[in-house]
Amino acid sequence: MANPNAHGAQHGHDSHGGGHSGSLKSYVIGFVLSIVLTVIPLVVVMNDMFSKQVNTLIILVMAILQFAVQLLFFMHIRDEEKPRFNLIALIFGLVIMLTIVAGSIWIMTYNAVAT
Amino acid sequence: MWDKIKEFSSEFFVTGDPLILGAQVSIALTLVAIIFTLSYFKKWRWLWTEWLTSVDHKKIGIMYIIASILMLFRGGVDALLMRVQLAAPELEFLNAEHYNAIFTTHGVIMILFMAMPLMFGLFNIVVPLQIGARDVAFPFLNSLSFWMFFFGAMLFNVSFVIGGSPDAGWLAYPPLSELSGSPGVGQDFYIWGIQISGIGSLATGINFVVTILKMRAPGMKLMKMPMFSWSVLSSCVTIMLAFPILTVTLFLLFLDRYLGAHFFTLDGGGNPMMYLNLIWMWGHPEVYIVILPAFGIFSEIVATFAKKKLFGYKSMVFALMSISFFSFFTWAHHFFTMGSGANVNAFFAVTTMIIAIPTGVKVFNWLFTMYRGKLSFPTPMLWTVAFIPCFIVGGMTGVMLSVAPADFQFHNSYFLIAHFHQVLIGGVVFGYFAGLYYWWPKMFGFKLHEGLGKWAFWFWNIGFYVCFMPQYALGFMGMTRRFNEYNFDMGWQPLNVVSTVGAFLMGIAFLFQVWQIAHSIKFLKMEKTGDSWNGRTLEWSIPSPAPHYNFARIPVVTSQDDFWEKKQRKLRGEKDAPEVIAAEQAPLEPIHMPKNSGIPFIMSLSWFVAGFGFVWDWKWMIFVGMGGVIACMLARSFTYDTDYYIPVDEVQRTEAAARGAH
Amino acid sequence: MLATALFLAMIAVISGCSSEQYIVLDPKGPIGQQQKDLIIITTLLCAVIIVPVLILTAVIVMRYRDRPGRKARYTPDWEHSTKLEVTWWTIPIVIIITLAVITAIYTYKLEPSKPLESAKEPITIEVTSLDWKWLFTYPDEDIATVNYIKFPEDTPVRFQLTSDKAMNSFWIPQLGGQLYTMSGMAMTLFLQADEPGIYYGSGANFNGEDFAQMTFDAEAVSDEEYQAWIQEVKGDSPALTLDGYEQLKKPGRSDVQLFSSFPEGLFQYIVTQYVEDGSGGAHAHHGQSGDSGQ
Amino acid sequence: MALLNKFLSGGKSQPLAAAHGQGGGQAAHGGHDAHGHDHHDQEGMKVFGFWLFLITDVILFGTLFATFVVLRLNTAGGPTGAELIEINGIIISTFILLTSSFTSGVALLEMNRGNKKGLITWLVITALLGASFIYLEVTEFIHLVHEGATIGTSAYWSSFFTLVGTHGLHVSIGLVWMVALIIQLARRGITDVTKRKVNVISLYWHFLDVIWIFVFTIVYLMGVM
Numbered sequence A: 001m002a003n004p005n006a007h008g009a010q011h012g013h014d015s016h017g018g019g020h021s022g023s024l025k026s027y028v029i030g031f032v033l034s035i036v037l038t039v040i041p042l043v044v045v046m047n048d049m050f051s052k053q054v055n056t057l058i059i060l061v062m063a064i065l066q067f068a069v070q071l072l073f074f075m076h077i078r079d080e081e082k083p084r085f086n087l088i089a090l091i092f093g094l095v096i097m098l099t100i101v102a103g104s105i106w107i108m109t110y111n112a113v114a115t
Numbered sequence B: 001m002w003d004k005i006k007e008f009s010s011e012f013f014v015t016g017d018p019l020i021l022g023a024q025v026s027i028a029l030t031l032v033a034i035i036f037t038l039s040y041f042k043k044w045r046w047l048w049t050e051w052l053t054s055v056d057h058k059k060i061g062i063m064y065i066i067a068s069i070l071m072l073f074r075g076g077v078d079a080l081l082m083r084v085q086l087a088a089p090e091l092e093f094l095n096a097e098h099y100n101a102i103f104t105t106h107g108v109i110m111i112l113f114m115a116m117p118l119m120f121g122l123f124n125i126v127v128p129l130q131i132g133a134r135d136v137a138f139p140f141l142n143s144l145s146f147w148m149f150f151f152g153a154m155l156f157n158v159s160f161v162i163g164g165s166p167d168a169g170w171l172a173y174p175p176l177s178e179l180s181g182s183p184g185v186g187q188d189f190y191i192w193g194i195q196i197s198g199i200g201s202l203a204t205g206i207n208f209v210v211t212i213l214k215m216r217a218p219g220m221k222l223m224k225m226p227m228f229s230w231s232v233l234s235s236c237v238t239i240m241l242a243f244p245i246l247t248v249t250l251f252l253l254f255l256d257r258y259l260g261a262h263f264f265t266l267d268g269g270g271n272p273m274m275y276l277n278l279i280w281m282w283g284h285p286e287v288y289i290v291i292l293p294a295f296g297i298f299s300e301i302v303a304t305f306a307k308k309k310l311f312g313y314k315s316m317v318f319a320l321m322s323i324s325f326f327s328f329f330t331w332a333h334h335f336f337t338m339g340s341g342a343n344v345n346a347f348f349a350v351t352t353m354i355i356a357i358p359t360g361v362k363v364f365n366w367l368f369t370m371y372r373g374k375l376s377f378p379t380p381m382l383w384t385v386a387f388i389p390c391f392i393v394g395g396m397t398g399v400m401l402s403v404a405p406a407d408f409q410f411h412n413s414y415f416l417i418a419h420f421h422q423v424l425i426g427g428v429v430f431g432y433f434a435g436l437y438y439w440w441p442k443m444f445g446f447k448l449h450e451g452l453g454k455w456a457f458w459f460w461n462i463g464f465y466v467c468f469m470p471q472y473a474l475g476f477m478g479m480t481r482r483f484n485e486y487n488f489d490m491g492w493q494p495l496n497v498v499s500t501v502g503a504f505l506m507g508i509a510f511l512f513q514v515w516q517i518a519h520s521i522k523f524l525k526m527e528k529t530g531d532s533w534n535g536r537t538l539e540w541s542i543p544s545p546a547p548h549y550n551f552a553r554i555p556v557v558t559s560q561d562d563f564w565e566k567k568q569r570k571l572r573g574e575k576d577a578p579e580v581i582a583a584e585q586a587p588l589e590p591i592h593m594p595k596n597s598g599i600p601f602i603m604s605l606s607w608f609v610a611g612f613g614f615v616w617d618w619k620w621m622i623f624v625g626m627g628g629v630i631a632c633m634l635a636r637s638f639t640y641d642t643d644y645y646i647p648v649d650e651v652q653r654t655e656a657a658a659r660g661a662h
Numbered sequence C: 001m002l003a004t005a006l007f008l009a010m011i012a013v014i015s016g017c018s019s020e021q022y023i024v025l026d027p028k029g030p031i032g033q034q035q036k037d038l039i040i041i042t043t044l045l046c047a048v049i050i051v052p053v054l055i056l057t058a059v060i061v062m063r064y065r066d067r068p069g070r071k072a073r074y075t076p077d078w079e080h081s082t083k084l085e086v087t088w089w090t091i092p093i094v095i096i097i098t099l100a101v102i103t104a105i106y107t108y109k110l111e112p113s114k115p116l117e118s119a120k121e122p123i124t125i126e127v128t129s130l131d132w133k134w135l136f137t138y139p140d141e142d143i144a145t146v147n148y149i150k151f152p153e154d155t156p157v158r159f160q161l162t163s164d165k166a167m168n169s170f171w172i173p174q175l176g177g178q179l180y181t182m183s184g185m186a187m188t189l190f191l192q193a194d195e196p197g198i199y200y201g202s203g204a205n206f207n208g209e210d211f212a213q214m215t216f217d218a219e220a221v222s223d224e225e226y227q228a229w230i231q232e233v234k235g236d237s238p239a240l241t242l243d244g245y246e247q248l249k250k251p252g253r254s255d256v257q258l259f260s261s262f263p264e265g266l267f268q269y270i271v272t273q274y275v276e277d278g279s280g281g282a283h284a285h286h287g288q289s290g291d292s293g294q
Numbered sequence D: 001m002a003l004l005n006k007f008l009s010g011g012k013s014q015p016l017a018a019a020h021g022q023g024g025g026q027a028a029h030g031g032h033d034a035h036g037h038d039h040h041d042q043e044g045m046k047v048f049g050f051w052l053f054l055i056t057d058v059i060l061f062g063t064l065f066a067t068f069v070v071l072r073l074n075t076a077g078g079p080t081g082a083e084l085i086e087i088n089g090i091i092i093s094t095f096i097l098l099t100s101s102f103t104s105g106v107a108l109l110e111m112n113r114g115n116k117k118g119l120i121t122w123l124v125i126t127a128l129l130g131a132s133f134i135y136l137e138v139t140e141f142i143h144l145v146h147e148g149a150t151i152g153t154s155a156y157w158s159s160f161f162t163l164v165g166t167h168g169l170h171v172s173i174g175l176v177w178m179v180a181l182i183i184q185l186a187r188r189g190i191t192d193v194t195k196r197k198v199n200v201i202s203l204y205w206h207f208l209d210v211i212w213i214f215v216f217t218i219v220y221l222m223g224v225m
């Protein structure tokens, strides 16, 4: 490797997966948001604010938003160049992951053991 | 003291059976022979530096292929033993215990230690050459994958002579596979053997996805990529998403057995059906993982030997990708009879059938590639042409199985056995054989003897139909799988005898292949050209066997079937595009290559040690093994000196030698 | 080609069907009958496309061989035809849609826990798969059998399935398809025999060493014979005690056995034996299959 | 030398590179000039490979979550989660991990500014936060075991310990790795290779944070609800 840094400077776009870019501002925003999104479900659950279903829904939505915050502000998924292989892979993975969870729940409701 | 040793060894070694004694003796003899030969010819060093530590994808590919052929032999012998027993159960050739162990190891070995490594072998040999790259994305990881597979497979195989083989079926349903049902260590060998090799497979999946997406030669857009590489991509994406499920499932079973957890146990609230659900979420995609590359191979071969462009390229790509996608939505068709209700069954029946559509499209596209082509029939093409009828009939019986209410009658019967052997042998084995014959000259620089190859081909084919067609009928006669003996009133024997005859025909076919290889080596005739079949894709543009660095200059690609088009242009006297010429005439440069490394071998060996320790619950051994693994990881992390350059003059010399043969 | 010929030969052998050995295709009950119909319909539907493809393969391979004096066309660069591709996306889609509709209809129709239409009240037989034998208990008649069942013809039989140990699958091919027997769960399977006869039954899911010994006879007889048999069993056979059950449970094969009675609630006990708080709400969790079993 | 070469040939193949940017690494650099920068591409490729590894980890955790959700009611008459879990400690752990995700981001910013000292400092802070998370988790587990909930207690606890423990194991591996990385940074400074390694570990760290959010929501919050 003759001169790695020179190359690094020349091709600033090599951050295919990841967190090269981003500014302090975006990190701080992300951090604040993630705190808020953690406090909301806590408050909701600790005070038993709504019915069980509504509570569950709220905390799940908060978790998903939290995930989005991490992706956008910390993992910089937006900054990826085309073709967005990272994003495509992520979406595909999430779809399969959801299938695993939802499919298991669906199938296994009919085959629960006596408890 | 002596008693203790005796007691231990009677548990440790499988004893008291002539079959196994024979195996132990022959394994010991083989080992001695290997060690002797290597020492006598002073080849230890060569073995270590040239092969065991190699990170060269071509060598790794060859090692995969050798291992898988050995495993084909082992799995095949298992099959023949089963067939003997089933032809004449009254002879009690195998007792129940042995029979159960043998179909279990047959299934595991054939799918995980034969089909998978054969597939990885072909990936390794072909993909970098086909996309114009110098190696895979992560050569070190690639070597690690191979050794993880290898030591995993060894750990599994060792159970035959040490401790006892697993005998709970190839997917080891609990509670049978729990401690309550299988108290022996066989099941632990199963878990660790598959787990270790599974991690290797997962890594290979990631490696090839990155290789294909990021390392194509300039100009090779995705939609110009050869179909085999596409099929590898779809297969590897499926591996990436399916294998973690296997890892977790086996891990949970391990926790049940080792730490007394209650995931799938009878008591403590465990639910064995959750295991079925999880294992098939991996198991179903797995069968498509192995068939998709075969589809890719057929696509390459059909186009080459029809001397015609692959018909419907875009449809083919779309079909591949949709098969890998849909393969994740069909798993419940393996347990329609679990009683999950009509909604579940109807949903999964329909998703299963959907796969017939893209698969059918592929079949039609192959047929129309041949249509108006100019077909010649060397062995690779023979296998391809034999594949089509075999596979579509197997696919059709698959669709019959997917009709959920009908599956209540087919499930676990020989109809099912016939279905999956038809797609696995007619699809996967025929496909990989086709690929092996096709790319053999690229690997070794010479073709395999055609005449003997044709004998093998016909024996395999006829043997296949004689063996498995009667099994459909046996299914309709109510014969269930995994029976080691049966009631003679049922009238199953005649067809079973026929089936066994067929199995032996396939055995003979295998012997022909061994002979074929030996013969071709003995009367070695090296090819003068790198382009053995008048090929269409980049791998044929370089010498055979490919030089260490593959491409002296990375080619620039302008079209699908780039090499073929180039040859056509030459015939027509046209000129290549300027960027192609520029790339070809650019001065040679030092080539950047990864250095060999012993870490993958040592790390996988450490996994083997740790796995063995877990199997016997020897804490010190687990400790040593895991320590080794961690040490290897850290050693790797601190290694910065991982690559080197091949100087220009060496490249020049190699090229001259290879091209000089023209 | 070879494959085609063999395949057709196979169909011929099977559809010849004069032989009674093809028990799946020789059903003696409504469920088995419908499943057979379904098998035939779906086979034909698939064959409609597969057989032409087989023929097409043979024709193309023969016609476009590269041989001296060949007249067939050669178009090396012809690689696409929208019309053709649309055709072969469409045909399979149409067939699969048809198949899917038929399958869905039959799936609901043949849902195993769905009671059969009949003028007669169903009888109940509780089935427990053990290592390596079948235990059948008749809750209404209070008798029990091992590896053998008898029941009246023309009467729906409600099988309640469970397992004490590894899972298995309960299958009497001539009456209808199988269903898993699973510990901690009670599944319901309705079957019926339309005529008297002795039907082969087996365990279809591997459960260990002597798995192959888990075959049994299922005999359908007239009402009178059935009643007489019950009385006979009640008269001459020993009783199955809880101890006796523990003995029976031990791994091993067994001959046919008959018992004049069995501990009350044995089946419920087997299903709920791992429930710690003992309230035994086993069935409540099993959705449709369990509910109909109450 | 290599650099010069690159400029010379780079000029020629520029339009080509633009035309098929999707060829990935090599294509974007005018191909045949391998010297020097396939090494460089290697780093980008490794980050991509690592990203794919994270996707496989998503599936891995998805499977564990599926198992947990399916088995969550199977306590076999033993203690339930709601009875034994002390949510306060968990809340603290959650905020610790959230903060560490942020600090690992700051470390990355320092690296991009070329500030080696800042980078190491923030990595150390991140590692300390991670270590305290693990400490709290271990204390929690010990507490649970004392209360009579082990991995062998019931299906519920088996899946609880496996899911939470697997996350903990990931964090622990991350810690060892981070320490190894800090040593390398101290020795070698910020190079292409160490840069990639920091990028990768910060991705990993954010990812573990995401997983934890779901553990927190599904195992703990929904458990005590």
Ligand code: HEA
Pocket: B287, B288, B290, B291, B333, B334, B335, B352, B353, B355, B356, B357, B359, B360, B361, B363, B391, B392, B393, B394, B395, B396, B397, B398, B399, B400, B401, B402, B403, B407, B410, B411, B412, B416, B419, B420, B423, B424, B427, B428, C046, C049, C050, C053, C091, C092, C095, C096
């Ligand atoms: C390479 C391996 C492979 C492949 C490719 C397939 C392909 C298919 N399989 Fe198979 N299968 C196995 C390996 C494979 N299978 C194994 C190993 C098992 C058993 C494991 C065990 O239990 O141990 C199994 C079991 C199995 C079952 C479970 C049965 C049971 O346990 O009761 C089912 C049920 O739906 C099924 C269905 C299918 C279908 C619908 C396809 C389809 O993908 C087939 C599609 C192809 C075609 C249909 C042919 C070409 C198409 C046309 C020419 C177009 C037109 C056709 C129509 C419209 C019909 N398979």
Ligand code: HEA
Pocket: B072, B073, B075, B076, B077, B079, B080, B082, B083, B103, B104, B106, B107, B108, B110, B111, B115, B169, B170, B171, B417, B421, B424, B425, B428, B429, B467, B480, B481, B482, B483, B484, B503, B506, B507, B508, B510, B511
């Ligand atoms: C890729 C996968 C693959 C392949 C290639 C095969 C190949 C073969 N299989 Fe296998 N099979 C499975 C995957 C596969 N199988 C699986 C997954 C199962 C389910 C396991 C389970 O239920 O758990 C199964 C189960 C299975 C059964 C059912 C057992 C049972 O349920 O009781 C049978 C029975 O006939 C069988 C037969 C065969 C035969 C005859 C071959 C032949 O093709 C083999 C060809 C033979 C050779 C290649 C032999 C080479 C050896 C020699 C030449 C030595 C010469 C020595 C002498 C002549 C003595 N297989």
Ligand SMILES: [Cu+2]
Pocket: B283, B284, B287, B330, B331, B333, B334
């Ligand atoms: Cu399947």
